[in-house]
Amino acid sequence: MDVTALFLSRLQFAFTVSFHIIFPSFTIGLAAWLTMLEALHLVTGRPAYRVVFEFWLKIFGIAFGLGVVSGIVMAFEFGTNWSELSRMSGPIQGPLLTYETFTAFALEASFFGVLLFGRKRVAPWFYLLSTAMVALGTTLSAFWIMVNNSWMQVPVGYVIENGIFVPSDWAKIIFSPVVWVRFPHMLLACYLTGASCVAATGAWYLLRRVFEAEARIMLRMGLYLAAVLIPVQLFFGHLTGDYVHDEQPAKFAAIEGRWHDEQPASEVLIALPDQSVETNHYAISIPVLGSLIGSMSFTSKELGLTSFPPQDRPPVLIPFFAFRIMVGCGMIMLALAWLGTYLSLKGRIEQNRIFLWSTFLSFPLPYVAILTGWFTAEVGRQPWTVYGLLRTADAMTPFLTTRAATLSLIVFCAVYTLIFLFGLFYIYSLLRAGPAGHLVLPATDATPDRPMSVVKHPAVPHHPTAGE
Amino acid sequence: MMIFWVAVLAISTLLYVLLDGLDLGVGIIFGVTRDEAKRDIMMTAVTPIWDGNETWLIVTGVVLWGAFPLVYASLLSAFYLPLIIMLAGLILRGVAFEFRHKAKRMRWLWDWSFAGGSFVAAFAQGLTVGALVEGLRFANGHYVGGEFGWLSPFAVLCGIGLCIGYMLLGAAWLVRKCETDVREIAYRQIPVLSIALLVFLVVVFAYALVEHLPVMDRWLERPYLLFFPAVGAAAAVTLAMSVRERQDGLPFFMVVLIFAAAFCTLAISFWPYMIPFAITIEAAAAPHASLAFMFWGAGLFVFPLMLLYTAVNYRVFRGKVRQGPTRTEQY
Numbered sequence: 001m002d003v004t005a006l007f008l009s010r011l012q013f014a015f016t017v018s019f020h021i022i023f024p025s026f027t028i029g030l031a032a033w034l035t036m037l038e039a040l041h042l043v044t045g046r047p048a049y050r051v052v053f054e055f056w057l058k059i060f061g062i063a064f065g066l067g068v069v070s071g072i073v074m075a076f077e078f079g080t081n082w083s084e085l086s087r088m089s090g091p092i093q094g095p096l097l098t099y100e101t102f103t104a105f106a107l108e109a110s111f112f113g114v115l116l117f118g119r120k121r122v123a124p125w126f127y128l129l130s131t132a133m134v135a136l137g138t139t140l141s142a143f144w145i146m147v148n149n150s151w152m153q154v155p156v157g158y159v160i161e162n163g164i165f166v167p168s169d170w171a172k173i174i175f176s177p178v179v180w181v182r183f184p185h186m187l188l189a190c191y192l193t194g195a196s197c198v199a200a201t202g203a204w205y206l207l208r209r210v211f212e213a214e215a216r217i218m219l220r221m222g223l224y225l226a227a228v229l230i231p232v233q234l235f236f237g238h239l240t241g242d243y244v245h246d247e248q249p250a251k252f253a254a255i256e257g258r259w260h261d262e263q264p265a266s267e268v269l270i271a272l273p274d275q276s277v278e279t280n281h282y283a284i285s286i287p288v289l290g291s292l293i294g295s296m297s298f299t300s301k302e303l304g305l306t307s308f309p310p311q312d313r314p315p316v317l318i319p320f321f322a323f324r325i326m327v328g329c330g331m332i333m334l335a336l337a338w339l340g341t342y343l344s345l346k347g348r349i350e351q352n353r354i355f356l357w358s359t360f361l362s363f364p365l366p367y368v369a370i371l372t373g374w375f376t377a378e379v380g381r382q383p384w385t386v387y388g389l390l391r392t393a394d395a396m397t398p399f400l401t402t403r404a405a406t407l408s409l410i411v412f413c414a415v416y417t418l419i420f421l422f423g424l425f426y427i428y429s430l431l432r433a434g435p436a437g438h439l440v441l442p443a444t445d446a447t448p449d450r451p452m453s454v455v456k457h458p459a460v461p462h463h464p465t466a467g468e
Numbered sequence: 469m470m471i472f473w474v475a476v477l478a479i480s481t482l483l484y485v486l487l488d489g490l491d492l493g494v495g496i497i498f499g500v501t502r503d504e505a506k507r508d509i510m511m512t513a514v515t516p517i518w519d520g521n522e523t524w525l526i527v528t529g530v531v532l533w534g535a536f537p538l539v540y541a542s543l544l545s546a547f548y549l550p551l552i553i554m555l556a557g558l559i560l561r562g563v564a565f566e567f568r569h570k571a572k573r574m575r576w577l578w579d580w581s582f583a584g585g586s587f588v589a590a591f592a593q594g595l596t597v598g599a600l601v602e603g604l605r606f607a608n609g610h611y612v613g614g615e616f617g618w619l620s621p622f623a624v625l626c627g628i629g630l631c632i633g634y635m636l637l638g639a640a641w642l643v644r645k646c647e648t649d650v651r652e653i654a655y656r657q658i659p660v661l662s663i664a665l666l667v668f669l670v671v672v673f674a675y676a677l678v679e680h681l682p683v684m685d686r687w688l689e690r691p692y693l694l695f696f697p698a699v700g701a702a703a704a705v706t707l708a709m710s711v712r713e714r715q716d717g718l719p720f721f722m723v724v725l726i727f728a729a730a731f732c733t734l735a736i737s738f739w740p741y742m743i744p745f746a747i748t749i750e751a752a753a754a755p756h757a758s759l760a761f762m763f764w765g766a767g768l769f770v771f772p773l774m775l776l777y778t779a780v781n782y783r784v785f786r787g788k789v790r791q792g793p794t795r796t797e798q799y
Contacts, residue, residue, distance in 0.1 A: 066566075068519060069558065069562040072526055072558060073559070079540050079541055080545055083541040083544065083545035086533060086537060086540055086544070087540075087541035090758075091758040095534040095758050095761050097534065098531055099770075101523070111777070113784070117785070118516075167755070397545040399611070404548050407549065415556050415559055419560075419563045423563070
């Protein structure tokens with residue numbers, strides 16, 4: 001493939017948005033969980049909830065910070081790299097993102113400070129309210145982003161005037177059925193990410209036989225939540241597939257790895273699709289299941305990729321494999337959550353080290369599932385940016401040079417790699433240090449404290465000039 | 469409706485410049501301070517507020533996109549490289565708040581990223597404003613200036629000027645928030661920075677005169693514009709007096725007034741253009757359906773709420789930063 005400004009811009013957007021989504025998907029779930037913990041603490045007065053709260057709040061702080069700084073990039077990238085898109089669809093996407101920022105971002109950013117530094121400066125009810133406001137903010141943010149992206153997937157409620165997308169029906173745009181299957185799908189994914197990470201941390205502590213009281217809360221709450229939510233998630237995943245089938249048949253065919261129309265259609269479980277000869281190698285497929293999944297029928301005709309002109313077909317490999325990886329991750333998570341719930345109810349979970357190890361090691365699965373899910377959705381939408389209306393090639397800034405695009409990609413790669421590695425390292429050291437014994441510090445300190453300083457071991461002497 | 473969104477855009481831009489300006493300024497001052505204990509206090513003075521402050525940049529960005537998509541598309545793509553650099557700076561500055569106190573051996577890296585990121589972001593912002601004042605090359609409403617169309621001595625000068633301005637704002641904030649030695653350092657910096665800023669303004673003015681920048685004509689056509697520099701001058705005098713009498717509370721508001729005066733001068737000299745002298749507000753405005761949709765929710769209800777949140781946040785963290793606990797934690 002030629003290295004063009006277009007290719008580099010796509011790479012850059014994919015890289016920056018993939019990097020970004022890792023953090024919100026964790027913090028959205030975590031924020032909701034923190035609110036629950038704080039409420040439980042206020043109601044029951046059990047100190048364990050408070051310990052777990054303070055502990056996860058520190059991790060929330062780092063992840064949230066990384067989400068904020070990488071999110072700002074997204075707000076600018078539409079204009080820098082995709083100026084034609086932002087000019088043409090600005091009247092629709094701009095107001096949606098304005099609502100995102102206004103309702104959500106302002107809410108999170110303002111109360112986030114209170115959450116991290118204000119415990120002793122505000123009344124308990126206001127602190128709980130601040131926690132809830134941060135959680136609400138993250139959720140609203142996800143909502144508007146999903147409205148925006150869903151409009152790009154299935155544009156509705158618009159007319160085209162002088163090459164500009166002019167909104168004609170905002171209710172249609174916001175209450176589009178596509179939004180209302182994709183938003184729950186994403187929100188559940190975030191809750192599952194939070195639940196998996198919390199459960200994995202609990203399992204890790206139990207394996208190391210440290211912080212066992214807190215670990216039990218983490219493991220149980222995480223697993224129970226996942227056990228209930230994953231089936232719901234599969235249901236919304238299926239509904240999302242339905243909209244793709246009806247609204248984006250070319251994407252659906254790519255996900256299914258279906259090259260030619262079939263009636264009734266088979267379902268390709270796994271294969272190696274080959275775009276050059278328009279066929280699958282080493283395919284394992286089940287007859288009729290394709291029609292059943294696509295149209296809930298034993299006889300329906302399902303479209304293949306060759307029914308679409310070559311210039312309107314998405315690439316096949318990425319959506320095909322990304323989708324299967326996402327589903328695979330979901331299935332493993334479901335098995336773990338149900339098995340864990342069973343073991344927990346039987347009271348055998350802490351003896352089962354194999355299970356604890358599996359739970360611990362499974363924490364990347366929700367991230368992999370979210371990323372591959374988005375790869376399926378976004379790569380599958382190609383060659384369109386606004387599906388069926390504006391091609392990605394026409395959406396780019398017309399005068400963007402390869403040199404400028406290369407430079408910006410290098411800058412983003414360098415900066416993101418740096419902050420990702422260190423962010424990961426600091427989160428790891430926080431997790432490793434664990435929750436116990438650090439409750440008193442943030443609570444008694446009445447100044448605008450720093451969240452990170454709390455975990456420092458007071459026994460280790462620290463010289464201010466060290467490292468200079 | 470259009471005027472409403474121009475006003476929202478102006479308010480959020482001004483708030484961004486004032487609020488994030490103060491923490492970028494503190495970041496740059498942090499860079500020229502050697503003592504780690506003083507650095508700790510400086511950072512603590514902005515830690516609870518920087519995130520909310522930076523949000524106003526996003527507010528500006530999305531309002532621009534929603535209400536004036538043509539300007540958003542043209543400006544952001546024309547300023548491709550400076551904006552990428554600014555974003556990189558803001559990222560490095562932002563993560564430093566989270567990372568610096570976690571780090572032991574690597575603390576120098578986050579010291580550097582806090583100060584360097586603040587400087588780069590401030591410089592890039594000044595640069596873009598300078599380039600905008602000088603005028604970007606547009607033909608038929610499309611940017612034709614090329615990859616480096618924003619680069620000029622004048623723009624670089626404005627980049628440096630904004631760094632000085634932000635440092636002044638930061639110093640005034642430190643005076644307000646800190647005690648003893650940090651406050652003393654800041655008090656000593658204010659006169660130096662004020663004089664540097666004055667020199668900058670004189671040079672800019674001379675440059676504009678020599679180069680016959682189109683903005684200059686505006687000043688001749690609209691003599692009432694002189695009201696704002698007059699306000700700025702009055703604020704500068706009050707600033708000098710309050711610094712001499714060591715009134716901790718006052719300098720910050722005087723610097724804010726100076727910034728507001730400069731901002732209003734610029735904004736009104738641009739009117740009715742958004743990108744001087746290529747794209748007018750009228751031409752850039754989104755269709756009525758977009759502006760009205762934004763107005764009846766985000767504009768009318770949420771925007772005042774956002775101002776309220778900001779006020780609440782500043783109220784929660786009012787008062788001087790105490791130094792004691794910072795030290796006890798370290799040892």
